[in-house]
Amino acid sequence: MSRIEETFTRLGNTGEKGLVVYLTAGDPNPRDFLSYLHGAADGGADVLEVGIPFSDPMADGPTIQAACRRSLAGGMTTERALSLVSSFRKIHDTPVVMFGYYNPFLQYGVRDFCRDARSAGADGVLVVDLPPEEAGEMAPEASRSGLDWIALVSPTSDGERVRRAISIGSGFLYLISVTGITGVRKSLPPRLLRWTREVKAQTRLPVAVGFGISHPAMACAATSHADAAVVGSACVKIVERHGAGRKGPDALRRFVRSLKTGMR
Amino acid sequence: MPESAGKRGPDRAGHFGPFGGRYVAETLMTALIDLEKAYREAVGDRRFREKLDVMLREYAGRPTPLYFASRLTAKGKGAKIFLKREDLAFTGSHKINNTLGQGLLAARLGKRRVIAETGAGQHGVATATVCAMMGISCAVYMGEEDIRRQEMNVFRMRLLGAEVLPVLSGSRTLKDAMNEALRDWVTNVRTTHYLIGSTAGPHPYPMMVRDFQSVIGKETIRQFRKTEGGLPSAVVACVGGGSNAMGIFTPFLGEHHVRLVGVEAGGLGLATGSHGAPLCRGRPGVLHGSKSFVLQDRDGQIREAHSISAGLDYPGVGPEHAFLKATGRATYVAVTDQEALQGFDLLARTEGILPALESSHAVAYGFRLARKMRKSESVIINLSGRGDKDIAIVAEARRADRVPH
Numbered sequence: 001m002s003r004i005e006e007t008f009t010r011l012g013n014t015g016e017k018g019l020v021v022y023l024t025a026g027d028p029n030p031r032d033f034l035s036y037l038h039g040a041a042d043g044g045a046d047v048l049e050v051g052i053p054f055s056d057p058m059a060d061g062p063t064i065q066a067a068c069r070r071s072l073a074g075g076m077t078t079e080r081a082l083s084l085v086s087s088f089r090k091i092h093d094t095p096v097v098m099f100g101y102y103n104p105f106l107q108y109g110v111r112d113f114c115r116d117a118r119s120a121g122a123d124g125v126l127v128v129d130l131p132p133e134e135a136g137e138m139a140p141e142a143s144r145s146g147l148d149w150i151a152l153v154s155p156t157s158d159g160e161r162v163r164r165a166i167s168i169g170s171g172f173l174y175l176i177s178v179t180g181i182t183g184v185r186k187s188l189p190p191r192l193l194r195w196t197r198e199v200k201a202q203t204r205l206p207v208a209v210g211f212g213i214s215h216p217a218m219a220c221a222a223t224s225h226a227d228a229a230v231v232g233s234a235c236v237k238i239v240e241r242h243g244a245g246r247k248g249p250d251a252l253r254r255f256v257r258s259l260k261t262g263m264r
Numbered sequence: 265m266p267e268s269a270g271k272r273g274p275d276r277a278g279h280f281g282p283f284g285g286r287y288v289a290e291t292l293m294t295a296l297i298d299l300e301k302a303y304r305e306a307v308g309d310r311r312f313r314e315k316l317d318v319m320l321r322e323y324a325g326r327p328t329p330l331y332f333a334s335r336l337t338a339k340g341k342g343a344k345i346f347l348k349r350e351d352l353a354f355t356g357s358h359k360i361n362n363t364l365g366q367g368l369l370a371a372r373l374g375k376r377r378v379i380a381e382t383g384a385g386q387h388g389v390a391t392a393t394v395c396a397m398m399g400i401s402c403a404v405y406m407g408e409e410d411i412r413r414q415e416m417n418v419f420r421m422r423l424l425g426a427e428v429l430p431v432l433s434g435s436r437t438l439k440d441a442m443n444e445a446l447r448d449w450v451t452n453v454r455t456t457h458y459l460i461g462s463t464a465g466p467h468p469y470p471m472m473v474r475d476f477q478s479v480i481g482k483e484t485i486r487q488f489r490k491t492e493g494g495l496p497s498a499v500v501a502c503v504g505g506g507s508n509a510m511g512i513f514t515p516f517l518g519e520h521h522v523r524l525v526g527v528e529a530g531g532l533g534l535a536t537g538s539h540g541a542p543l544c545r546g547r548p549g550v551l552h553g554s555k556s557f558v559l560q561d562r563d564g565q566i567r568e569a570h571s572i573s574a575g576l577d578y579p580g581v582g583p584e585h586a587f588l589k590a591t592g593r594a595t596y597v598a599v600t601d602q603e604a605l606q607g608f609d610l611l612a613r614t615e616g617i618l619p620a621l622e623s624s625h626a627v628a629y630g631f632r633l634a635r636k637m638r639k640s641e642s643v644i645i646n647l648s649g650r651g652d653k654d655i656a657i658v659a660e661a662r663r664a665d666r667v668p669h
Contacts, residue, residue, distance in 0.1 A: 055565040056439065056551065058446045059289040065433060077563045102287055103550045107564030129287040129550065133277060154291035156453060161293065179291050180451040 003095040003123045004148050004171035007046050008206040008227060017263040018228030019219070020172075020208050021045040021235050021256060022099065024053055024067035025084055026076030032244045033071075034084055039249030040235065041094040043256025046228065047172075047208075048088075049126065052081050052100035059128050061183030063233040066240060078108045082120040089121030097124040097150055097171075102138075110138050114145035124148035124171045132164045139168055148172075153199060155179050155189070162199055172206040175199055175226065177213070184233045185212030188221055196225040216262020223263055231259060272517065273584075278467020278554075280587035286466040288553045292446075295453045300468040302373050307475070312368065319364045320479060323397070324354040326361075328480075330487035330644070335614040336631065343497060343637035345630065347617070347647045348484050348512060357620065357649030358480060358508045359390035359461055365476035367394035370457035377401045377456045381445040383410055383438035383504065384575035384622065385417025386649055387461030392426035402426040405445045407436040410574045417653050435568040438504075438578045442552050462505025463582030466553030470510075470582050477511025484644060485515050492642060498523040500630035501646035502622045503596065504540065504575050506582035508648035513594060523595070526585060527629045529571030530598035540569035540576045543589050543596040556583040572601035572657065573621035575649075599625040605661055607631065608651060620649035621657065 001009070011018045021040040026033050040048060053071035057064060085096055098117050105113050105127060117125065125147050130138055132151070139149040148171025153162050156179055166173060175196060178189050192209070200207050209222040210230030219229040238255055242248025274280045286296055306312040320326040329352065333345045350358035363380075370378055378400050382388030388404040395402035404421055408430045411418050421428050434440035442465075449458040463470045463477075481499075488496055499516055501509035503526040516522045531539030539545065542557040549558035551566055559567040559579035571577040588594035599607070604621055607628030611619050619627055623646070630645035637643065651658075 056434070056443050058443050058552070059291075059450060061447075072565060079563075101550075103558070103560070103566070104564035106550060107547075107560065107562070128289055129553070131286065131288065131290050131293045133293070134285055134287055152290045154289070156291050156294040158294060161290070165290070176291060179453055181447045 017223040018046040020047040020230040022049040022232030024051040025081035026071035027067045028243045029074045035249040039253040041092045043253035044260040049097045049099040054101040061181040086120040095123040099126045118145040126150035166203045177211045184214040283583035283586040324360045327483040340635045343634040343641040346644045351650035357386040359387045362476040363390040363394040375457035380459045381441040385414040392421040392424035396424045405441040409436040462507045463510045464505040474510040478514040480511035481515035497641040498643045502625040506585045512646045526596045527625045528598045529576035530600035531570040538570040540571040541598040551580040554583045556586040575622040603628045618651035621654045623648045
């Protein structure tokens with residue numbers, strides 16, 4: 001059983017909802033990023049998504065675009081991101097999903113990346129721009145290396161596409177709440193709950209809802225029919241606001257804790 | 265009439281050999297699948313093809329002439345030089361061929377809003393034009409840097425009722441405009457058609473745009489046969505994303521003795537790293553939804569391109585060009601900013617034609633090629649657009665060089 005599966009099994013047994021936190025590797029700089037990552041884990045995040053920065057993040061809103069710029073300006077590379085995960089793994093057991101756009105993985109070498117990510121202690125990989133049609137380039141390699149392949153479904157995915165995502169995915173299924181880019185939103189789309197229930201009924205994979213979730217009440221509502229909420233931009237905004245130093249990771253820890261408490 | 269889809273690749277999943285594909289977020293997949301389906305149905309529908317033919321003829325002014333450039337030929341003392349006059353197509357470039365096709369398709373799909381990206385503004389103008397003519401709302405993403413250097417086209421788009429949305433991210437050029445257009449599309453995908461202007465982007469765009477543009481090459485073959493007989497020795501076109509080049513190359517692909525040469529933006533020189541020549545100096549990678557040659561660093565971060573011509577200022581290139589390079593069917597070279605400016609002057613002074621700076625790259629290389637060829641041979645240069653939009657840039661370059669004029 002993978003570390004991600006174990007986590008969701010534990011959560012399922014206690015009836016607790018999961019929290020997935022996204023941060024961009026190397027934001028605001030490599031050392032402080034690690035403190036933020038620890039902060040998120042200490043605050044109770046159940047899964048961490050570590051974003052490999054990309055120069056052209058097409059599916060991301062202004063917050064994560066800015067994080068990518070800060071991270072790249074600080075010299076972050078795929079290799080260094082993996083070594084940060086490796087440092088994190090020495091202290092925490094929280095599952096880590098490597099999150100990114102395909103080109104940096106492709107240039108690193110898909111096989112090498114999967115192997116190195118696994119040995120750094122990562123547990124899964126999510127590639128935004130590898131839909132099922134193109135996933136054959138990486139998903140089998142990820143599985144062979146012992147990484148879960150986090151597949152996505154969106155509000156525009158019809159029944160057939162949802163089934164296809166479920167069949168290639170493992171660990172958990174990422175349900176994108178709205179048609180759009182990442183970023184903090186004020187409310188959840190009205191049809192989300194019904195749709196979550198429909199997807200949930202088709203799979204035994206845990207379902208995590210993401211995109212736009214920015215505060216505890218939203219996280220709570222989003223998980224009324226799902227297993228977990230993904231909070232990205234709202235956490236990245238804390239990094240943006242505090243930057244380097246000790247205050248930021250503390251603020252993130254408190255925010256993450258409030259999200260967890262809000263989902264009880 | 266567009267080439268029947270799929271006749272010359274890509275495969276069903278949009279791959280040209282190892283290139284192409286659909287590397288996009290899940291949210292866009294259904295729209296891409298629907299678009300491909302609608303496109304295949306449309307090209308199979310006689311009424312759609314007839315409607316497009318009528319629009320190309322009566323609205324866009326096709327066929328454009330194939331002009332024998334006698335003074336340029338005399339100056340070169342080599343092969344005969346012909347110009348395919350896409351600069352005479354309505355709106356001033358070949359872009360109208362594709363925007364008419366996709367505009368009709370958007371209407372067929374019931375989309376009431378169209379978005380586009382533009383570099384030089386030619387595609388933006390062509391899109392705004394077709395949207396105005398069809399009563400569809402239009403938003404065009406354009407990098408702030410391009411807005412500055414292509415002010416006249418921005419004004420033209422606004423006169424046509426389009427909204428021009430400045431893009432402030434990244435290099436503030438075509439690449440970033442495309443990112444922003446993709447972000448808009450992923451948000452408004454149910455109501456909006458993304459009218460991509462080049463043979464780049466995810467499948468079915470490279471195939472569809474090529475098919476809509478291949479009217480250029482088909483006319484060229486017919487016109488050349490009529491006046492000269494046979495086929496030319498070489499066809500030369502500039503390559504940014506690659507739509508005018510694919511348009512003229514495609515009908516020649518099976519004619520193996522016709523040399524096909526794509527001319528990329530050499531910028532300040534290939535050795536300087538400041539250029540827009542992914543086929544000459546890039547590596548295979550994934551950008552904007554397809555796999556092709558890309559300018560990038562070791563870690564796969566996309567590098568900023570540079571070219572004096574906004575339309576070639578792009579770090580990627582259409583996947584079919586990557587395939588033609590890999591198979592050796594076409595060759596790709598680069599021409600610097602300075603050489604392109606010389607090409608601009610050359611055509612102005614010998615033929616009285618101001619070419620777009622993009623097309624000036626093809627002129628510069630085509631002329632050089634013709635000089636080395638025999639008088640019995642012929643070279644066709646695709647003059648993809650007219651140069652009115654570039655006059656301020658040419659003037660600025662002159663001042664910078666202190667060239668007396």
